[in-house]
Amino acid sequence: MLQKVQLLNYRSCIDTTMTLQPDLSVLIGPNGSGKTNLLSGLVLLRRLVEHAPGYRYEQHTATGECVLKAWFKVDGKTAILTAKIGLYTDEKNQDAVVGSSQSWYVKDFTGSAKRVHLPLNSAASMGPRGHKHGSYFLTMNARGEQVMHELYGDPDPASRAAYPVLRKIANWTQGITYYSASQFTNPSACPVSIEVETGGEARPMRRGGTAKRFLYDLYDAHREGDASYKSFKRVIGPQGIHLIDKLSFKELKTSSIDYTVRVGGQTQERRLERTLVVPQFRIGRNTLSPNQLSEGTFKTIALLFYMLTKTRTLLLLEEPEVCVHHGLLASILDLMTVESETQQIVVSTHSDFVVDRVEPRSVFAVTRSADGDTGVSSLTKSMSNKERAALHSYLETEGTLGEYWKHGALD
Ligand SMILES: Nc1ncnc2c1ncn2[C@@H]1O[C@H](COP(=O)(O)OP(=O)(O)O)[C@@H](O)[C@H]1O
Ligand SMILES: [Mg+2]
Numbered sequence: 001m002l003q004k005v006q007l008l009n010y011r012s013c014i015d016t017t018m019t020l021q022p023d024l025s026v027l028i029g030p031n032g033s034g035k036t037n038l039l040s041g042l043v044l045l046r047r048l049v050e051h052a053p054g055y056r057y058e059q060h061t062a063t064g065e066c067v068l069k070a071w072f073k074v075d076g077k078t079a080i081l082t083a084k085i086g087l088y089t090d091e092k093n094q095d096a097v098v099g100s101s102q103s104w105y106v107k108d109f110t111g112s113a114k115r116v117h118l119p120l121n122s123a124a125s126m127g128p129r130g131h132k133h134g135s136y137f138l139t140m141n142a143r144g145e146q147v148m149h150e151l152y153g154d155p156d157p158a159s160r161a162a163y164p165v166l167r168k169i170a171n172w173t174q175g176i177t178y179y180s181a182s183q184f185t186n187p188s189a190c191p192v193s194i195e196v197e198t199g200g201e202a203r204p205m206r207r208g209g210t211a212k213r214f215l216y217d218l219y220d221a222h223r224e225g226d227a228s229y230k231s232f233k234r235v236i237g238p239q240g241i242h243l244i245d246k247l248s249f250k251e252l253k254t255s256s257i258d259y260t261v262r263v264g265g266q267t268q269e270r271r272l273e274r275t276l277v278v279p280q281f282r283i284g285r286n287t288l289s290p291n292q293l294s295e296g297t298f299k300t301i302a303l304l305f306y307m308l309t310k311t312r313t314l315l316l317l318e319e320p321e322v323c324v325h326h327g328l329l330a331s332i333l334d335l336m337t338v339e340s341e342t343q344q345i346v347v348s349t350h351s352d353f354v355v356d357r358v359e360p361r362s363v364f365a366v367t368r369s370a371d372g373d374t375g376v377s378s379l380t381k382s383m384s385n386k387e388r389a390a391l392h393s394y395l396e397t398e399g400t401l402g403e404y405w406k407h408g409a410l411d
Helices: 035-050 120-124 157-173 210-224 227-236 295-309 326-339 352-356 385-397 401-406
Strands: 002-010 013-019 024-028 064-074 077-089 095-105 136-140 146-150 176-179 194-197 246-261 267-283 286-288 314-318 344-348 363-368 374-378
Touching (some): 002 035, 013 035, 035 064, 035 095, 035 120, 035 176, 035 314, 035 344, 035 374, 064 157, 077 157, 120 157, 210 227, 210 246, 227 295, 326 344, 352 401
Parallel strands (some): 013 374, 024 363, 314 344
Antiparallel strands (some): 077 095, 194 267, 363 374
8 A cells, every 4th residue: 555655854854765565574784774773764744644734743833843754555556645744752752743734645536636634643533535625624834833724615526536545544544553673672661460340330440551562452352253363363373383271361240439529528439340451372381470481472462463453554663583493483574474464564673584484675774874864775776787696696696695694785
């Protein structure tokens, strides 16, 4: 779906264009070349949808402004988004969208070169036939000022013709997920049990780091028990890569009483029914809590769980080799190759082992020029015919792409 992106003035991407493969793309390149920045640049597409004007970041003023251009291919036709984005980068180096101005070039769909102004978050909230009569939406421009748009009596029927496809694209961007290299590498951050509410008011018990979140997601999937969860269990179990022998959940009902106190000292009693959920991983004769799993086992289980059970549209994965030994990594890569037929995947890596296991057309070299700009080039496309022939004969006669890379032949 996402064919190409161009980032202007975003971190080390001063003017950086990347063409993605429809299935799997692998980024290689030295430290500091901009691989992570490219992936966070792709996450901006999802942030544009999540960004609700006047909500959380209103109090911030933009710390920077960048331009993101994205080419989407839908049913063989192209829609191009140009977004000028006001960003606030927080102390964790994560971006929040403060405001944006977005316009679409959708001639393939409308027959007209006239730009359609419809922000992604508004497109996502639209019904299948566009906005209701009399709808309006608020956006913020890149300076963070609110702008109201009325859709009532839209004078331009051509724009309306583009709404279904923009809605599709907006929904697609919500399926973008990013996993950093250190994600799930710390099983000790994982609690030994979780609590879910079985009655009464919902409580925000699900807060916490990603490891805890993972347990909730795992338990939810266990309760729903659909086919994708069963296939996940098969993959990690004895019939698959045999990471564990069995995964089960012990469920214990608990209850407690809570009081609400009103003015005048009136009290109201509330009974809270909860379930204490204790996940158990059996490996051989041992039954283990999640925080007793090895780093590689925990990371692999979590990654495979998300890869196999959640429908992602674009999966961004940093350095899958971190904490994972080669045998497991090979399994992750095999599954990734299969999954990339139904979801787009972009991986960054420092491992020649990873490069070995993907097709040369999937590999992209990320470099930084003398003036600090990040550049991306497809390995096979940027080669001269002679270099390509040399690579081809190397792969045929001597070794693997990873070795070729290790020997510096790709630099
Ligand atoms: N918010 C930011 N603004 C500007 N530059 C940044 C920001 N975050 C990181 N950088 C810089 O961008 C460069 C590339 O970083 P990164 O994408 O993390 O490289 P890689 O992942 O390839 O190792 C580094 O020099 C880094 O210091
Ligand atoms: Mg990085």
